[in-house]
Amino acid sequence: MPGAADATRAEADVEAGGPRRDATPALQVAGEPAGSADAPGARTLATRELNLYYGDFHAVQDVTITIAPNKVTALIGASGCGKTTFLRSLNRMHELTAGARVEGEITLDGQDIYAKGIDPVQVRRLVGMVFQAPNPFPTMSVYDNVAAGLNLNGSRVKKSEKDEIVERSLRRAHLWNEVKDRLDKHGSGLSGGQQQRLCIARAIAVEPEVLLMDEPCSALDPVATLAIEDLIRELKSRFTIAIVTHNMQQAARASDVTAFFNIEETGKPGRLVEVGSTETIFTSPSEQATEDYVSGRFG
Amino acid sequence: MSQPEGTLPTAAAELRTGLLPAWAPYVAVGASAVCVAAMLLAAGAFSVALLLVATAGLSCVALYLWSRSVEGSRRATDRAVTLMIVSAFGLALAPLLSLLFEVTKRGLPGLSLEFLTESARGVVGGGGAAHAIVGTVVITGVAAVISVPIGLMAAIYLTEYGGGRLRRALTFFVDVMTGIPSIVAGLFAYALFALIFGPGIRLGVMGSVALSVLMIPIVIRSSEEVLKIVPNHLREAAYALGTPKWRTIVSVVLPTAFAGLVTGVMIAIARIIGETAPLLVTTGVVDSINSNPFEGRMQNLAVYAYSEYRTPGVMKQASYDRAWAAALTLIAIVMILNVVARFVYRRYRTEIR
Amino acid sequence: MAGPLAGQILAAASGGRRRWGDRVFSNLAVAAGVTILALLAGVALFLLVESLPAVSADPDRLPGGKSLVDYIAPLVFGTVLAATIAVVIAVPLAVAAALFISHIAPRRLVLALGYMVDLLAAVPSIVYGLWGIFVLGPAAVGVMEWLEADLGFIPFFEGPASATGRTMLVASLVLAVMILPIVSAVAREVFSQTPRKLQEGALALGATRWEMIRMTVLPFGKSSIISGAMLGLGRALGETMAVTIILSVSGVVTFNLISQANPSTIAANIALDFPESSGLAVNTLIASGLVLFAITLVTNLGARAIISRQNIQ
Numbered sequence: 001m002p003g004a005a006d007a008t009r010a011e012a013d014v015e016a017g018g019p020r021r022d023a024t025p026a027l028q029v030a031g032e033p034a035g036s037a038d039a040p041g042a043r044t045l046a047t048r049e050l051n052l053y054y055g056d057f058h059a060v061q062d063v064t065i066t067i068a069p070n071k072v073t074a075l076i077g078a079s080g081c082g083k084t085t086f087l088r089s090l091n092r093m094h095e096l097t098a099g100a101r102v103e104g105e106i107t108l109d110g111q112d113i114y115a116k117g118i119d120p121v122q123v124r125r126l127v128g129m130v131f132q133a134p135n136p137f138p139t140m141s142v143y144d145n146v147a148a149g150l151n152l153n154g155s156r157v158k159k160s161e162k163d164e165i166v167e168r169s170l171r172r173a174h175l176w177n178e179v180k181d182r183l184d185k186h187g188s189g190l191s192g193g194q195q196q197r198l199c200i201a202r203a204i205a206v207e208p209e210v211l212l213m214d215e216p217c218s219a220l221d222p223v224a225t226l227a228i229e230d231l232i233r234e235l236k237s238r239f240t241i242a243i244v245t246h247n248m249q250q251a252a253r254a255s256d257v258t259a260f261f262n263i264e265e266t267g268k269p270g271r272l273v274e275v276g277s278t279e280t281i282f283t284s285p286s287e288q289a290t291e292d293y294v295s296g297r298f299g
Numbered sequence: 300m301s302q303p304e305g306t307l308p309t310a311a312a313e314l315r316t317g318l319l320p321a322w323a324p325y326v327a328v329g330a331s332a333v334c335v336a337a338m339l340l341a342a343g344a345f346s347v348a349l350l351l352v353a354t355a356g357l358s359c360v361a362l363y364l365w366s367r368s369v370e371g372s373r374r375a376t377d378r379a380v381t382l383m384i385v386s387a388f389g390l391a392l393a394p395l396l397s398l399l400f401e402v403t404k405r406g407l408p409g410l411s412l413e414f415l416t417e418s419a420r421g422v423v424g425g426g427g428a429a430h431a432i433v434g435t436v437v438i439t440g441v442a443a444v445i446s447v448p449i450g451l452m453a454a455i456y457l458t459e460y461g462g463g464r465l466r467r468a469l470t471f472f473v474d475v476m477t478g479i480p481s482i483v484a485g486l487f488a489y490a491l492f493a494l495i496f497g498p499g500i501r502l503g504v505m506g507s508v509a510l511s512v513l514m515i516p517i518v519i520r521s522s523e524e525v526l527k528i529v530p531n532h533l534r535e536a537a538y539a540l541g542t543p544k545w546r547t548i549v550s551v552v553l554p555t556a557f558a559g560l561v562t563g564v565m566i567a568i569a570r571i572i573g574e575t576a577p578l579l580v581t582t583g584v585v586d587s588i589n590s591n592p593f594e595g596r597m598q599n600l601a602v603y604a605y606s607e608y609r610t611p612g613v614m615k616q617a618s619y620d621r622a623w624a625a626a627l628t629l630i631a632i633v634m635i636l637n638v639v640a641r642f643v644y645r646r647y648r649t650e651i652r
Numbered sequence: 653m654a655g656p657l658a659g660q661i662l663a664a665a666s667g668g669r670r671r672w673g674d675r676v677f678s679n680l681a682v683a684a685g686v687t688i689l690a691l692l693a694g695v696a697l698f699l700l701v702e703s704l705p706a707v708s709a710d711p712d713r714l715p716g717g718k719s720l721v722d723y724i725a726p727l728v729f730g731t732v733l734a735a736t737i738a739v740v741i742a743v744p745l746a747v748a749a750a751l752f753i754s755h756i757a758p759r760r761l762v763l764a765l766g767y768m769v770d771l772l773a774a775v776p777s778i779v780y781g782l783w784g785i786f787v788l789g790p791a792a793v794g795v796m797e798w799l800e801a802d803l804g805f806i807p808f809f810e811g812p813a814s815a816t817g818r819t820m821l822v823a824s825l826v827l828a829v830m831i832l833p834i835v836s837a838v839a840r841e842v843f844s845q846t847p848r849k850l851q852e853g854a855l856a857l858g859a860t861r862w863e864m865i866r867m868t869v870l871p872f873g874k875s876s877i878i879s880g881a882m883l884g885l886g887r888a889l890g891e892t893m894a895v896t897i898i899l900s901v902s903g904v905v906t907f908n909l910i911s912q913a914n915p916s917t918i919a920a921n922i923a924l925d926f927p928e929s930s931g932l933a934v935n936t937l938i939a940s941g942l943v944l945f946a947i948t949l950v951t952n953l954g955a956r957a958i959i960s961r962q963n964i965q
Binding site for chain 3: 346373374381384385391394395398401405448449450455457459460465471472476478482484490493494512519545546549570573576579580583584601604605619622623626629630633637
């Protein structure tokens, strides 16, 4: 159980009181007021009756959820129930697939990110993503990889500032000591765990509001996994974090809020079954399906 | 060797069925060669080519019969056919070896300093090929300048943009373009310029246009291949950082594919540098060095080789020598380009983990 | 940085310039695609326009004094004859060479051997022409004399055998060598992609290697071989310089492969006559070029159709 501030505990109690069992079975978390003083840059991502399609295929149905600031929200569930699809809609990566469609609302701090005139590129600068398999840019050095976000989206940053940002990001990602002498070497010479931390450093270097992580440890060994989980716990004080994971133990270790996705049968859309504090979901969930999943009866 | 009559074949007996020794095929070939050589010499019609072909045929038959008597007909067929395939491969390679040998033998004497540095202007029955070499470089260079941007952008369109109908149509038409005969490309360039400037015109740049028609589809094909290999998760990593699409292509996709793109262009150049037909009908034949593609006729190595053969000067053999020397130069350039291209690719390619 | 609300950031960035970089770039890309289409259309169009004068002209004003059809028909005959013989010779050899590389040669040599076969494709056609007339032609004279003597009853070998080797047979042989790497590359590709489980299944039944090849590899590769052959055919139809140099042309339409009197091919005819032609003669040659374009187009489209049908199954 991650060390929780008092404010978080108070929320957990609120969540424990009665999930609604109806078509939109998700809880509105009493979010922290925006612009919370001790968490610079963390914001709230909320969805309302979100439906996601690939062409005619209905992949995700009616998700209403709030991803709260300064918390780690874990999205769990069996394979194929739409967790990753849902995650990718949060930074408008879903629409990159041909035929993909979004219905419903996603708001970042109250602003609908799918509104007309909103530039998806801008959304992605505010909502960052770390992928399942580490993907540092192979033609760039470690330094350039971390600075890639700054270089590629045209922010004019002086070299000295850039140096600062790169070092800060690498320190936050707990990678600085290991690479500080090889900043100009290629990123592909690092181990898997180091590469993933490099990708995290790259993602946080642009100071997004929200950080999305899609099974960030599934390609890593247990030691590297634990290092990344520690890192995630630290990062939540600065960012809003949502992480998709297959690994229930990881969800239990690293997250504050857990959302359980499920799919009734193959071919049906994935649904959000229950969301609540991690402790509640794992010890006394309200839905039978949730109970079955977390106790290992399926998935 | 077969089992004695009346006994049931046991596994052991089956496995022990005779096998030819491992050196059997070589003996068959060697013995046949000797026999054929003897027969040819006796008939007074000896030639290397005849020796090789007849040996191949005879040894297949000999090996078949020998194997059949020891190993059975299935293995015999297998051996004989294998030998035939090996011979066929040798037959397929023989022209290459003969060609390389002959070109080197006949071209080397002509490769003098004079050949490389002097033009044929004002020299009766002599001179060099400098004008042709300059022309080749200029015409091919301009063709590359035209083809590479268009071809690369079209390949980018096909792999990074392009939805449905336009993309399929384009792929189809690129396929069609790869099949255009080189002389037709030359006629097109001629027709294009004739319609604009009037008939009878001959310009270096016309040759470049003709070569571009041939080069563009090659560049598109090879660039497309290389761009497709760039893994999609790299593009996604860039998008997730808030990078606009064009920047992703320019700063992530193209650098990652760079070595492959360069190799593709070099191989495309190697393919068209030896084209004669389109240049015969566009750039004309001239004796002096002309390095301005927009002014007048321009010579080039391939056409030079052809015209030295076709209209030899007073000293026929000297002209033929020059033709061979030009041919040798062409082959050398093509081989070097191919080798360097592969080297560049292996050395500079981006390893994707 | 407790900065402005994310909503305000988004609102500020939106409503206006859709990034101009993206727009310029994607327009460039589309423009390139359109250029290709325009180029192809242009080839057909310009050739058509320049051929028209010859189509509508009086037969006695055309070279040879015959009608356009009478002028082009023998050329078509020669083109198809040379290319067909080339394919007939090249395809079995190419398939055998491909089999050798994909299934028989020692694994370590495969790369080098493939490279050598591909080298055949890198040689410029003018070099093949010179080699054909100075080396292969003279060397083939003996064979052609033997063909006339022993097989002269077959129309192909009627003779009299040329003494210089500048015959349709030699030209076709050189064409065969030129297209062999194309066919072989296609065949090699498909042979090495024969599913392992098919091949292993045959071997597990006790088949010899040749039987396994015959049962699995060849049937699997059949349509690719055919389409490779058609690609080679397309190439042979359009080949110019080798034929121009080697063939001694008299314009007669005949199946006789070993004599001095041969039909020309469209491409060789253009190469020979164009440099000195003017006026209507030029238009006639361009018209013949258009016919060649049409023939190769049909051949290549057929090849692609066969390949795509193979991919669909």
